[in-house]
Amino acid sequence: MENNGREADFYDDYSPYMPIDQMKLEDGYPTDFAEGECPHLFKCSNCGSSQVFLIKE
Structure with missing residues (x-):
């Protein structure tokens, strides 16, 4: 299996730009x-x- 990164980055278009602690x-x-x-x-x-x-x- 290949690691595609943080799951939260796939929630919507702006998720990768949100603070990590907020997404947690x-x-x-x-x-x-x-x-x-x-x-x-x-x-x-x-x-x-x-x-x-x-x-x-």
Whole structure:
């Protein structure tokens, strides 16, 4: 699987420009802010499936 970056960057056109801490409050992952984790979107280049993994900052 290939890391495509922060999941929040794919929410809308302006998401990549929003402050990271603000997006963490809105992304729906309750532990990412407190645990110092960041949800990243991983995609398989063979089958096209995708999955979100929490990456330690």
